[in-house]
Amino acid sequence: MTVKSADRVIHILDLLKDFPAGLTLKEIAGRLSLPQSSTFHLLQTMEARRFLSLTDRKMYKLGPKLIQIGTRALETxxxxxxxxxxxxxxxxxxxxxxxxxxxxxxxxxxxxxxxxxxxxxxxxxxxxxxxxxxxxxxxxxxxxxxxxxxxxxxxxxxxxxxxxxxxxxxxxxxxxxxxxxxxxxxxxxxxxxxxxxxxxxxxxxxxxxxxxxxxxxxxxxxxxxxxxxxxxxxxxxxxxxxxxxxx
Incomplete structure (x- = not known):
């Protein structure tokens, strides 16, 4: 059993790892075949938690929180x-x-x-x-x-x-x-x-x-x-x- 919102978060992170320059809301929703409205709320939450960063050009990129988590994962x-x-x-x-x-x-x-x-x-x-x-x-x-x-x-x-x-x-x-x-x-x-x-x-x-x-x-x-x-x-x-x- 998977939780839909958690699954979408994972897919977003997995997608953005291949786009270091970032993607727009529309691009993320389009590539993952998700509705823009719910994707926007997920992106806002992930940005607030520093899992994502938002550039001046409204591009979402992987955020600094992931560095800390990734480092801890390597240590394990x-x-x-x-x-x-x-x-x-x-x-x-x-x-x-x-x-x-x-x-x-x-x-x-x-x-x-x-x-x-x-x-x-x-x-x-x-x-x-x-x-x-x-x-x-x-x-x-x-x-x-x-x-x-x-x-x-x-x-x-x-x-x-x-x-x-x-x-x-x-x-x-x-x-x-x-x-x-x-x-x-x-x-x-x-x-x-x-x-x-x-x-x-x-x-x-x-x-x-x-x-x-x-x-x-x-x-x-x-x-x-x-x-x-x-x-x-x-x-x-x-x-x-x-x-x-x-x-």
């Missing part, structure tokens, strides 16, 4: 809390940006990011969702999740090209995943962002289930020549986090 993820010092240490050793992500609804969600002083600009930020087939973290999940789970994910997954090197052929991706499984880590070679090279490894819990992935990302001309050394540190960190969570 045991693996995220346990991983923080290890991610920081990994960043200091490799001097590149370090990420951690979990899987949610067939996408990966970034739950941690540790920048280095020479980090490059990247669209990946904490809380952001990304496709699994074209990111190092996502490919780590596809490689190290149980085979039936991966097969089911791939069967329902669209694979449009994001960059000129994005792998869009399922047979080619499956071949990659087999190689990643054998070598213990996954690679994203400029497949989600041009110029960015990413190495990713799985993190397991006490039950032996993959619960997260961690990665090192940076410009290909910096990361690729140091791949052997970076992978060694990456795998060591992934093992340490897994052991800390009971694996």
């Amino acid at each position: 993820l045991d693996v995220n809390a346990e991983a923080q010092p290890y991610l920081q240490e990994l960043m200091e050793k490799v001097e590149e940006t370090v990420f951690m992500a979990i899987m949610l609804e067939q996408e990966l969600v970034y739950v941690a990011k540790v920048d280095n002083y020479r980090s490059v600009r990247t669209s990946a930020q904490i809380g952001m969702r990304k496709p699994m087939y074209c990111t190092g973290l996502g490919k780590a999940f596809l490689a190290f999740l149980p085979a039936p789970v991966t097969a089911n994910l791939l069967s329902e997954m669209d694979m449009p090209a994001i960059t000129k090197t994005t792998v869009t052929d399922r047979a080619q991706l499956n071949k990659q995943l087999t190689e990643f499984r054998q070598q213990g880590f996954a690679i994203d070679d400029e497949e989600n962002e041009g110029g960015l090279y990413c190495l990713a490894a799985p993190v397991f819990n006490a039950a032996g289930e993959m619960v997260a992935a961690i990665s090192v990302a940076g410009p290909k001309n910096r990361v690729y020549p140091r791949q052997t050394d970076i992978v060694e540190e990456l795998l060591s960190t992934a093992r340490a986090i897994s052991e800390q969570t009971g694996f």
Whole structure:
């Protein structure tokens, strides 16, 4: 059983997460097929509670209250809390940006990011969702999740090209995943962002289930020549986090 007003609030938040510049009342009501009058009252209440912000152009955006709630939600993820010092240490050793992500609804969600002083600009930020087939973290999940789970994910997954090197052929991706499984880590070679090279490894819990992935990302001309050394540190960190969570 769902409560209609609560359901609508959730749909509004879920919609606005994809529109950082905001949407008007009319646009929100139209996209969600809701009556404008009741949508207006919901938006007013959410704004008053700071779950939404209203711009000068009458555009509704996600509000500051959600930052506090999101931060608290991240803190409740045991693996995220346990991983923080290890991610920081990994960043200091490799001097590149370090990420951690979990899987949610067939996408990966970034739950941690540790920048280095020479980090490059990247669209990946904490809380952001990304496709699994074209990111190092996502490919780590596809490689190290149980085979039936991966097969089911791939069967329902669209694979449009994001960059000129994005792998869009399922047979080619499956071949990659087999190689990643054998070598213990996954690679994203400029497949989600041009110029960015990413190495990713799985993190397991006490039950032996993959619960997260961690990665090192940076410009290909910096990361690729140091791949052997970076992978060694990456795998060591992934093992340490897994052991800390009971694996």
